Structures are given as C-alpha cells and as structure tokens.
Amino acid sequence: MAHIDFNTHISVSFNKELEDLRNAVLVMGGEVEQQLLNVIQAIQFNEASRAEKVVLNDMRINQLEVEIDKECLRILATRNPTASDLRLVMTVSKTTTDIERMGDEIARVAKYISQGIFQIDEQIKLNTIVLGEEIIKMMQKTFDAFARQDVQSAALVFERDDIIDAKYEHIMLMLKDRLRHEVEQLDNWLAIMSGLRALERIGDHCKNLCEYIIYLAGGQDIRHTSTKKMQKKIKALISP
Amino acid sequence: MNLFSRKTTPLKKLTPENIAVNIESLSVELNNKVVLDNISMRIPAYSITSIIGQSGCGKTTLLNSMNRMNELITDHKITGHIWMDKRDINHKRENVARLRTNVGMVFQQPNPFPMTIYENVGFGLKLQQQYSRRQIDDAIEKALINAGLWDEVKDRLHEPAMILSGGQQQRLMIARALALKPQILLLDEPTSALDPLATLFIEELMQSLKQHTTIVMVTHNMQQAARISDYTAFIHKGELIEYTDSDSLFTQPKHKQTEDYITGRYG
Numbered sequence: 001m002a003h004i005d006f007n008t009h010i011s012v013s014f015n016k017e018l019e020d021l022r023n024a025v026l027v028m029g030g031e032v033e034q035q036l037l038n039v040i041q042a043i044q045f046n047e048a049s050r051a052e053k054v055v056l057n058d059m060r061i062n063q064l065e066v067e068i069d070k071e072c073l074r075i076l077a078t079r080n081p082t083a084s085d086l087r088l089v090m091t092v093s094k095t096t097t098d099i100e101r102m103g104d105e106i107a108r109v110a111k112y113i114s115q116g117i118f119q120i121d122e123q124i125k126l127n128t129i130v131l132g133e134e135i136i137k138m139m140q141k142t143f144d145a146f147a148r149q150d151v152q153s154a155a156l157v158f159e160r161d162d163i164i165d166a167k168y169e170h171i172m173l174m175l176k177d178r179l180r181h182e183v184e185q186l187d188n189w190l191a192i193m194s195g196l197r198a199l200e201r202i203g204d205h206c207k208n209l210c211e212y213i214i215y216l217a218g219g220q221d222i223r224h225t226s227t228k229k230m231q232k233k234i235k236a237l238i239s240p
Numbered sequence: 241m242n243l244f245s246r247k248t249t250p251l252k253k254l255t256p257e258n259i260a261v262n263i264e265s266l267s268v269e270l271n272n273k274v275v276l277d278n279i280s281m282r283i284p285a286y287s288i289t290s291i292i293g294q295s296g297c298g299k300t301t302l303l304n305s306m307n308r309m310n311e312l313i314t315d316h317k318i319t320g321h322i323w324m325d326k327r328d329i330n331h332k333r334e335n336v337a338r339l340r341t342n343v344g345m346v347f348q349q350p351n352p353f354p355m356t357i358y359e360n361v362g363f364g365l366k367l368q369q370q371y372s373r374r375q376i377d378d379a380i381e382k383a384l385i386n387a388g389l390w391d392e393v394k395d396r397l398h399e400p401a402m403i404l405s406g407g408q409q410q411r412l413m414i415a416r417a418l419a420l421k422p423q424i425l426l427l428d429e430p431t432s433a434l435d436p437l438a439t440l441f442i443e444e445l446m447q448s449l450k451q452h453t454t455i456v457m458v459t460h461n462m463q464q465a466a467r468i469s470d471y472t473a474f475i476h477k478g479e480l481i482e483y484t485d486s487d488s489l490f491t492q493p494k495h496k497q498t499e500d501y502i503t504g505r506y507g
Contacts, residue, residue, distance in 0.1 A: 010440040011467075013447055017246060024243040064243070071244050077490040078466035 004084040004149060004217060017075055018085065021092050022147075024071070028064040028099050029143040035061070035106045036139065036202070040132035042113050043125065054110035061103035068096045084216075091216040095146070098205040098212075102139075105198035105205075117191040124174055128196065131167045135202050138164065142206040142213075149217040154210040155234045164203040171196055248470045248485040251282065260285035260424060260454035261306060266320035268301055270313050275301045277478040279320070283471070288446055288455045290465035290486070293475035294501070299458040302475065303426050306456065307343040308336055324424070341368075344417030348429040350409035352401035357393050360401045360412055364420045379419050387415035388445045407438025411445065418449075425449065427457040431464065443468045462502055466490045474498045 006018040035054050042051040072093040075081060081089050112118040120128065138160045145153035172193070179189045211223050218237035222230045249258070261283040268276040276298045283289050291299045304310045305322060308329065321328045329339055341364070352360050361380045365371050371379070380397075384390040389411045393404070401412055410430060417425060427446075431439040446455055446468060459465050465472050466486055473483040474497070482489060482498040493499045 010437075010444055011447070012444065013246070014467075017244070020244045020246075027241070027243060064241075067243055073491055074487050078486065080463050080466075 004088075006085070006088065014079060014085075017071075017079070018088060021068070021071060021075065021088065024064070024068045025092055025095055025099070026143060026147055028061065028068065028096060029139070029146070031057075031061055031064065032099055032102050032106065033136065033139050033143070035103060035110075036132065036136055039106050039110050039113070040129060040136070042110065043118070043120075043132065044129055046113075048114045048116065051110040051113035055107050055114060058103050058107035058110075061100060065096045065100040069093055084219075087216050087219065091212045095209055095212050098208045102202050102205045105201050108198045109195040112191045112195050115191075117188055118195055119188055120192055121178075124171060124178075124192070127167070127171045127174065128199075131164065131171065131196070131199060134160070134164055134167060135199060135206075138203055138206045142209050145210065145213050149213065151214050151217050151234060151237045154213040154217075155238075157210045158207060161203045161207050164200060168196060168200040248287075248487060249284070250485055250488075251284070251471065251483070254282065254284055258284055260324065261456070262321075262323040263305075264321040264323070266302075266305060266322060267318070268298075268305060268310055269317040270301065270310065271315045275478055276305070279475075279478075279480045281473060281480060281483050283454065283456060285454050286450055286452070287470040288450050288457060288468055289471040289473065290469035291456070291458045291473045291475060292460075292462055292465050292501075295460075297475045298478045299475055300428055303345075303428055303456060303458050306424065306426055307340050307345060308334075309345070311336075341420045342422055343424045343426060344420060344422035345426040345428070346410070346413045346417055346430050348432050350406060350413050350433070352404075352409055352412055355401060356398045357401045357404070357412065358397040361415045361419050363416065379421075380415075383415040383419035386418050386449065387411045388441065388448075389415055405438070407434050407441060410434060410438070410442060414442075414445065414449075418453075422453060424454045424456065427455060429458055429460060432460060439464070462490075474501060476501070 006022070007015045009015050035057060038050055038054050041047065042054065072089050075089050079085070109118070138157060141153060141157050141160065144150075145157060175189060175193055175196070179186075182189070214234065214237070215221050220233045220237060222233050225233070259282045263279055263281050263283070266276055266279045267274065279302060291302055293299050301310060305318070306329070310316050310318060318330060320330065322330055324342070327334065353363060355363070358380060361383050362376050365376050365379055381390065384393060389408060392408060401409065404412060410433075414425075414430075431442050434442065443464065446457075449455060450470075457465075457469065469486045471484065472486045472489045474481045474489070474493075474495075476497055482493060482495045484494070489498065490502060493502060499505075
C-alpha cells in the first residue's frame with residue numbers, strides 16, 4: 001500500500017516542519033468535527049445558544065486556515081520541497097480550503113438555528129440527526145485516512161457519500177410534501193432546505209479531501225475522472 | 241493555539257542581551273574602493289544569519305570585518321564600530337589574536353594542514369601553550385563530536401587529514417574552529433565545494449551548533465540561506481538593502497531590489 005514516511009530527511013528540522021503541518025490539518029479537522037457535533041446537538045435540542053457559539057467559533061477555523069496556508073507558503077519558499085514533500089504541502093493547502101468550507105456550511109446551519117428559522121417537526125428532525133451522524137462518521141474516516149495516508153480507506157469514504165446523498169434526497173422528498181401543505185411557512189422551509197443542502201455539501205468536501213489523500217499517498221490525480229478509471233487507478237495503488 | 245514549532249524572533253523584538261554582534265556604521269575601503277558603505281546591523285546570538293548578494297557586493301568583506309581579516313590587505317580603511325561583548329573589536333588596542341580565537345572562521349575550500357587529523361584539530365590549542373596533553377585530547381574529542389565527525393575518524397586520528405573526503409575535510413575545519421570554543425563562527429560559502437549530500441550534513445550540523453554558537457554565513461546559494469538561516473541580510477553594491485528574519489525575506493521582501501535578486505531577475 002502506498003505510504004510515505006515524512007520523517008526520514010537528513011534535516012531533522014524539515015521533518016518537524018512537515019510533521020507539524022500534517023498535525024495542523026488534523027487539529028483543524030478536529031475543530032470542524034466538534035462544530036458539526038455541536039450543530040447536530042443544537043438541532044436535536046433546539047439550542048439557539050449552542051448554535052450561536054458554533055457561529056462565533058467559525059472565526060477560529062478561518063484563522064487556522066490562514067495560519068496553515070502561511071506555513072505552506074513559508075515551506076514552499078524556504079525548503080523548495082520536491083516529490084512527496086511537495087505533494088504534502090500542496091495537499092495541505094487545498095485540504096484546509098475544503099475544511100474551511102465545511103466550517104462555513106456548518107456555520108450556515110448554526111446561523112439558521114440561532115435565528116429561529118430552522119423549525120422542524122420530529123420526523124424531519126430525526127432524519128436530519130441521522131444524516132448528521134452519517135456525515136460525522138464520514139468526516140472521522142476522512143481525517144483518519146489523512147493521518148495514515150491510507151489510499152484504501154480514502155477510497156472507501158467515497159462510497160459513504162452515496163449513503164449521505166440518499167438520506168438527503170429522502171428528507172428533501174419529505175420537505176417537498178410539507179411545503180405543498182404549509183406554503184405560509186415558506187421562509188422556514190427554504191432555510192431548512194438550504195441548511196440540509198449545506199450538510200450534504202460537507203460530504204462532497206470529504207470526497208474532495210479523499211481525492212487529495214489519494215494524490216498525496218499514491219501520486220495519482222483522480223479528480224474529474226470516470227468512476228471506472230478512478231477505481232482502476234485506486235486498485236493499481238492498493239495492489240500494484 | 242501554537243500549531244507550528246518553528247518561530248524566529250523578529251529583529252525589532254530582540255533585547256541587547258540577545259545580540260552577539262552589533263555593527264554600527266561600518267564602512268570599508270579596500271585598495272581605494274568603497275566595498276562596504278555605512279552598514280549597521282545587529283546579529284542575534286545563537287542563531288544562523290546568512291549574508292546574500294551578488295559577487296563583489298561586499299559579503300565576504302562584511303564577514304571578514306568580524307574578525308579583522310580585512311586588515312591583512314595592505315591598502316585598507318575601516319571606519320565604524322563592531323561591538324562584541326561590549327567591546328569594539330575595531331579599537332586599535334583590541335587583541336586581534338584573542339579576537340580570532342573567539343571568532344572562528346571556515347572557508348569555501350577545506351584547507352587542512354598537511355598534518356594528521358588530531359594535529360589539525362589541536363593546532364590552535366597547542367599554539368596557545370596553556371593546555372595539558374589531556375586537556376587537548378579532551379578538547380579535540382569534543383570538537384570532533386560537535387562537528388559530527390568523531391564516529392568516522394576516532395580510529396584513525398593519527399592518519400593524514402588529506403585522506404578524508406571533501407565533506408569530512410570541511411567538518412574537520414569546523415572542528416578545528418570549534419576546538420577553540422569560539423562564541424561566533426564565520427562561514428564563507430562553507431558548502432560550495434561539496435556535493436548535495438555532504439551539504440545537507442553540514443547544514444544539519446550548523447543547526448545543532450547554533451545551540452551554543454552564533455553562526456554568520458556567506459552563501460551564494462539562496463535556497464540554502466532560506467532553508468537553514470534564521471535571519472538573512474541582502475547586500476547590494478556595498479549597501480545593506482534588507483535585513484530581516486529569513487521567513488519574511490523569502491516570502492515578503494520589502495524592497496524591490498531584494499525581490500528582484502531572490503527571484504532571479506538580476507544578479
């Protein structure tokens with residue numbers, strides 16, 4: 001299985017810089033995961049104050065993106081990284097952009113809750129929580145694959161997005177039904193649809209991250225390729 | 241949250257006790273030509289400072305100023321002050337021999353004496369005639385350990401230094417300088433004659449040496465300056481154009497001349 005050891009340079013300080021960079025992504029990922037947990041709880045218990053905290057904490061995630069990007073820039077300028085080192089720096093830079101956007105999607109849902117325009121009945125609430133939990137699992141598996149540079153795990157995460165899409169579509173069908181009968185609450189339903197769409201988008205960002213992980217560990221760019229070609233490339237990486 | 245362990249204190253935030261060398265309005269004329277023009281810079285202790293610039297800009301002259309090597313040129317005129325340990329080394333009463341013990345120097349080409357490895361490292365100590373044989377043995381071992389050479393030569397200390405490879409000879413030169421326990425180590429393009437792997441070993445050695453010694457290095461290799469130095473000074477036609485922490489200089493240079501030089505637009 002493709003795996004790169006970043007801890008084998010003659011320069012000990014370069015090892016440390018790359019290790020710090022990798023860890024910084026995991027720290028940022030951990031923050032976003034916590035944000036998602038909080039927003040799901042805010043939905044479950046209709047806690048506007050918890051949602052407000054999530055909105056405020058998004059600034060912190062934005063700041064982490066800036067800091068990590070700055071460090072990527074510094075390493076590019078001063079270390080002139082090549083091969084797997086270069087892939088790591090580029091991957092981290094792109095990964096943080098996607099994680100920051102995940103943070104934005106979560107903050108969007110939190111904002112609706114804090115504004116009181118995310119009022120949902122028990123049936124939709126239950127389905128939304130199930131969707132949220134599925135996204136948390138996907139996110140955890142993504143960051144785990146990043147930490148271990150595990151191509152196989154990253155490839156498996158792709159399949160989880162189909163589960164998320166199916167659950168999202170299921171809730172949307174229910175929402176359409178409600179909308180037909182409760183047109184007077186249009187603003188509320190639009191906010192809910194937008195919030196659910198934001199949650200579903202987190203799954204797409206996880207998929208992006210997995211593409212970067214496969215590029216990092218295996219050196220193969222699988223973006224914008226057909227499923228067949230993608231599977232072929234991944235298979236070649238897992239069992240060369 | 242502190243995500244990254246690498247941190248360099250900005251020059252402006254350094255206190256006087258963190259300064260190893262304080263250069264004030266230094267001007268140097270050699271053979272009636274102005275080589276350095278009114279240079280002022282504070283070199284932080286226990287760090288690596290690189291001096292970069294195109295050939296003939298005055299880099300080596302600035303380095304040589306720190307142990308008064310420029311005076312070996314017959315026609316010289318030096319003004320300004322260089323403070324080390326509250327002493328102006330340019331003062332006429334300064335003991336130059338003692339200064340050069342405190343400020344070691346390693347040149348571009350390794351230049352071992354035609355002697356054994358042991359004699360090369362112990363040469364300066366023997367000259368001082370104040371150490372016992374045991375003290376010299378200890379100092380040689382320590383210097384070779386610090387220069388990362390001990391394991392490679394401990395069983396052949398009495399063989400000629402010339403049999404060592406280029407990279408080993410350069411580390412031997414560093415050991416020779418370290419044996420005198422200098423506070424400051426001046427390196428004039430220390431890796432330009434070495435292959436990439438030997439270069440990386442020397443660079444790694446410098447990182448460990450800066451725990452106890454202040455290192456000032458002249459280099460033509462900008463990538464090397466970016467990689468290993470904490471601070472970088474850019475000199476152009478004898479003038480100090482920009483001097484700041486290396487991270488800032490190589491990512492956001494403040495002066496156009498610096499930007500043009502480090503991006504390969506001239507020089």
